[in-house]
Amino acid sequence: MTVMLDALRGFAVSRNFFKSATLKQALTKMQFVQADPIRAPARAQDLILRQRVANYRVGDLENQYSSLDIEEDFFVNYGYVTRHLQSLMHPRSESRVPADDIGRSWPAAQRKKVKLLLEFVRQRGVVHPREVDESFSHGKVRNYWGGSSNATTHLLDAMHYQGLLRVVRREKGIRLYSPQQHASVPMDAAERRARMDALADIVVGIYAPLTGPSLSFYVRRLRFAAPQWQGEVKSTFERARERLSKTRIDGVDWYWLSNESMTDEHPEDRVLLLAPFDPLVHDRTRFELLWGWTYRFEAYTPVHKRERGYYAMPMLWRDSVIGWANLALTNGKLNADFGYIKGKPREKLFRTELDVELDRIREFLGLAK
Secondary structure (H helix, E strand, C coil): CCCHHHHHHHHHHHHHHHCCCHHHHHHHHHHHCCCCCCCCCCCHHHHHHEEEEEECCCCCHHHHHHHCCCCEECCCCCEEEEEEHHHHHHCCCCCCCCCHHHHHHHHHHHHHHHHHHHHHHHHHECCCCHHHHHCCCCCCCCCCCCCEHHHHHHHHHHHHCCEEEEEEECCCCCEEECCCCCCCCCCHHHHHHHHHHHHHHHHHHCCCCCCCHHHHHHHHHHHCHHHHHHHHHHHHHHHHHHHHHHEEEEEEEEEEECCCCCEEEEEEECEEEEECCCCCCCCCHHHHHCCCCCCCCCCCHHHHHHHCCCCEEEEEEECEEEEEEEEECCCCCCEEEEECCCCCCHHHHHHHHHHHHHHHHHHHHHHCC
C-alpha cells in the first residue's frame, strides 16, 4: 500500500507542474486559475502561474488579460476561465429564458435597477464602479464578508455573475465592466448532461487525483458554475465515478481522468513554494492523505490562533510537502521564514534548491538579487 501511495503522490506532483512556453498555453491547458486579492508577496493567481509558465513575472496575467482569450468568472471558485469554459456555463438562466430577458431572470425588486444599470453601461461602453455609484447611489448592502459595500457595486457583481456584464480590465485592482450577452442555445436533457460532464472533467483535470469524497465536493461546487442545472449535480457525480480512471489504496478510492496514466516517475530535485490555492494543495483532504499533516489557510484566523502564519506557503521538496514558508517584502528585499514538519532536510542539495527557488521568486517579483 505504501508503494502505491508513493506512486500516487508522484503522479499528483508530476501532472500538476507542466511547464508552458507561454501564458496562453498554460491557461489553455488549465482552463481555470483561482484568484485571490491577498498579496503576500504576490496574488494567488500569479503565484500559481509562475510555477507553470516560463519566465512568468508578477502581474503578467492582468497586464495581458485582454489578449489571452480569458474572462473573469466564477467556476468552482472565482478566478480566470477560458472562454471555452465560460461558454459551457452560460447563459446562467433556464434554457427557455432568453439571456437578455431580465424581466424573468431577476427578482422583481431588482428588475428595474438591473435594466437601468445595464442601459447605463451600454451607453458608456466601459464603466468604473465609482462612476456607476455616483450616478445611481443605491445605498449600502451587506457583502459576503459581513462588511458594507456600495449597493451598485454589489449589483454589478451580480450582473457579472449572471452574464450580463464582463470584466474588461482592472485599474488598481478594481474591475471595469462592459456589456455582455451570451448566446441562447437550445438546451435539451442530452445537451445539459454533456455540458455538466464536460465541466466535471475540467474540474477533475485541475485537481486530480481526487478521493471519492473530494470528487463529490468539487462536482457539487458546479452548482455555482451552472446554477441553472444544479439539479443535475448528483447524476453528474455518478456518471463521473463510472467514467474516470480509478484505483483503491488502503480503503480509499482515487479518481483521475481516463486519458491519463499513473506512471512511476522519479521526482525532480527541486523546491517549490506554493500558493495556498495551488491545485496541488487545494484539496486539504488529499493533502493530509498524501503528506500526513494538516495544512490550513490562516489569513483570516486570529493571530493568536495561527499555527503556520498569515500566508503560509506549502513547501514542496521533490514529491513531498515538508513544511511551509512565510514570505514578505521589506524595503525592496525578500524576507523568508520557514517551518518544517519533521525538521529541515540535511542534504546540501536541498539548501541549494531552496536558494534557487528564492532567487526565482525574486526574479518573478522584479527584485534585485
